[in-house]
Amino acid sequence: MENYIYFNNAATSWPKPPEVIEAMKRNLTECPVFGDRQNIASAKDVVKIAREEIASLFEAPDSNRIVFGSNASELLNAIIHGTLKSGDHAISTYAEHNSVIRPLNTASKRNGVELTYVRVDERGYLDIDDFSKAFKDNTRLVVINHGSNVTGALQDIKKISDIAFRHKVPLLLDASQTAGNIKISLKETPVAYLVFTGHKALFGPRGIGGAYIAEGFDFPPFKQGGTGILSEDPFQPERIPVRYETGTRNVPGIVGLTEGVRFVKKIGISKIIEKKHALLSILIDAMKDNKKIILYSPDDLDKSVGTISFAIKNWLIDDIGYVLTNSFNIIIRTGLHCAPMIHEILGTLPIGTARISLSYFNSEEEVERLIKALNQISVLK
Amino acid sequence: MKISVVKIEVLDDCFKDTTLFDFIFSKALQDDFINSLSSLGEFEYYTEFPKPFYKVFRNGSFMLKGIKNSPNMRVSLFPENKVESLNELIAFFHIDNSLMPILKKE
Numbered sequence: 001m002e003n004y005i006y007f008n009n010a011a012t013s014w015p016k017p018p019e020v021i022e023a024m025k026r027n028l029t030e031c032p033v034f035g036d037r038q039n040i041a042s043a044k045d046v047v048k049i050a051r052e053e054i055a056s057l058f059e060a061p062d063s064n065r066i067v068f069g070s071n072a073s074e075l076l077n078a079i080i081h082g083t084l085k086s087g088d089h090a091i092s093t094y095a096e097h098n099s100v101i102r103p104l105n106t107a108s109k110r111n112g113v114e115l116t117y118v119r120v121d122e123r124g125y126l127d128i129d130d131f132s133k134a135f136k137d138n139t140r141l142v143v144i145n146h147g148s149n150v151t152g153a154l155q156d157i158k159k160i161s162d163i164a165f166r167h168k169v170p171l172l173l174d175a176s177q178t179a180g181n182i183k184i185s186l187k188e189t190p191v192a193y194l195v196f197t198g199h200k201a202l203f204g205p206r207g208i209g210g211a212y213i214a215e216g217f218d219f220p221p222f223k224q225g226g227t228g229i230l231s232e233d234p235f236q237p238e239r240i241p242v243r244y245e246t247g248t249r250n251v252p253g254i255v256g257l258t259e260g261v262r263f264v265k266k267i268g269i270s271k272i273i274e275k276k277h278a279l280l281s282i283l284i285d286a287m288k289d290n291k292k293i294i295l296y297s298p299d300d301l302d303k304s305v306g307t308i309s310f311a312i313k314n315w316l317i318d319d320i321g322y323v324l325t326n327s328f329n330i331i332i333r334t335g336l337h338c339a340p341m342i343h344e345i346l347g348t349l350p351i352g353t354a355r356i357s358l359s360y361f362n363s364e365e366e367v368e369r370l371i372k373a374l375n376q377i378s379v380l381k
Numbered sequence: 382m383k384i385s386v387v388k389i390e391v392l393d394d395c396f397k398d399t400t401l402f403d404f405i406f407s408k409a410l411q412d413d414f415i416n417s418l419s420s421l422g423e424f425e426y427y428t429e430f431p432k433p434f435y436k437v438f439r440n441g442s443f444m445l446k447g448i449k450n451s452p453n454m455r456v457s458l459f460p461e462n463k464v465e466s467l468n469e470l471i472a473f474f475h476i477d478n479s480l481m482p483i484l485k486k487e
């Protein structure tokens with residue numbers, strides 16, 4: 001396998017901390033007596049431990065309200081379809097991922113749910129006034145992408161949550177891009193639902209995600225089946241978290257995610273941010289110096305999750321990705337990044353943008369190699 | 382031995398209506414072969430890159446691109462003239478009939 005420099009961490013992070021790989025290996029090697037609904041006395045419940053680690057990362061008041069699923073999309077679907085019914089109105093934004101847009105549009109088509117998508121500006125920020133004006137008497141859910149996976153724009157979640165609270169409308173925060181990348185405190189900013197994915201900045205494997213469902217915001221279970229407990233009940237148990245965790249869980253994934261979360265805590269979010277900001281400053285300064293590069297991302301790194309979208313004048317977006325990958329062994333991503341609506345605002349439809357997303361594991365040398373490659377590519381046309 | 386296409390892989394289509402293939406040749410492509418593509422359309426060849434990149438573009442018809450020393454060539458057929466473009470590429474690269482069903486499926 002060739003050596004690649006990897007800048008596609010907004011899609012999935014790589015490399016993973018060795019602890020993640022070790023823990024998963026151990027879990028798959030050991031006799032499965034621990035943690036998956038087994039009877040053994042004093043079994044350490046690895047799933048319970050995972051809930052506790054995640055709850056403490058998000059400063060969530062009750063770890064039993066962390067539920068696991070196969071990814072963020074699954075939980076976003078569950079909450080959207082579980083809470084919205086015919087005649088309801090939901091508010092979301094142009095910065096959403098298809099994992100929100102498609103379930104919302106499906107709820108609209110199937111059940112006549114009314115939708116308002118509030119526009120964002122050309123950097124990806126939500127206009128708070130427009131957002132405030134979108135509420136109606138029948139508004140029952142607000143869905144917000146915390147950090148744009150296209151421009152990196154971080155929404156002001158404190159303000160958004162205050163407004164939603166004032167209107168007594170539950171807020172569903174899609175933290176797929178932000179969990180592990182910035183500090184999220186449910187103590188400081190309570191939300192009804194927080195959805196996270198395990199395989200991005202939380203450094204877990206692909207195929208694991210979850211949600212925090214605040215007390216008072218339960219919705220009907222979206223799947224019914226075996227839960228390992230309360231088996232005499234002919235219906236899905238009411239008790240959370242089993243209410244939402246049907247069938248055999250992805251325990252190796254959960255164990256890997258636990259170690260990913262522990263890694264984030266061990267390094268510390270502020271250290272992670274500090275390192276990424278230092279690298280991003282070098283990169284953004286160099287990209288701004290290059291007059292052929294068009295940046296679609298915010299300048300203020302404190303208001304960014306650290307993802308950058310760009311184009312190079314006279315180059316097709318797809319060719320930028322092809323050349324970086326195949327000629328320079330540098331992995332970035334090109335296209336719409338599953339978030340088509342924001343490209344309407346950026347003016348980048350139908351081809352999208354080129355996107356760079358760093359992780360804690362990237363180095364200054366790698367960033368310098370990327371800058372050199374971008375400069376070399378851009379001067380040729 | 383003459384270079385020939387030995388396999389054609391149909392790729393997932395990112396853009397509606399554009400058909401995407403990988404042509405896999407019998408040998409890694411070198412300068413002579415790559416330069417001969419210039420007769421097909423607008424030709425760009427960036428030899429200064431760590432792995433040189435070539436691209437051939439014919440407006441409304443097709444785009445070919447790839448890397449020197451690789452046997453793979455990415456082929457995009459634009460919706461306007463798919464059949465004609467395909468026939469032209471089949472003739473140009475002397476693509477064997479046995480590979481045709483894969484192409485025709487698209």
Ligand SMILES: Cc1ncc(COP(=O)(O)O)c(C=O)c1O
Nearest residue numbers: 071072073097099149176197209
């Ligand atoms: C903002 C956002 N929401 C949701 C998702 C979906 O995450 P998952 O692949 O875990 O379902 C992604 C993943 O790319 C994302 O960036």
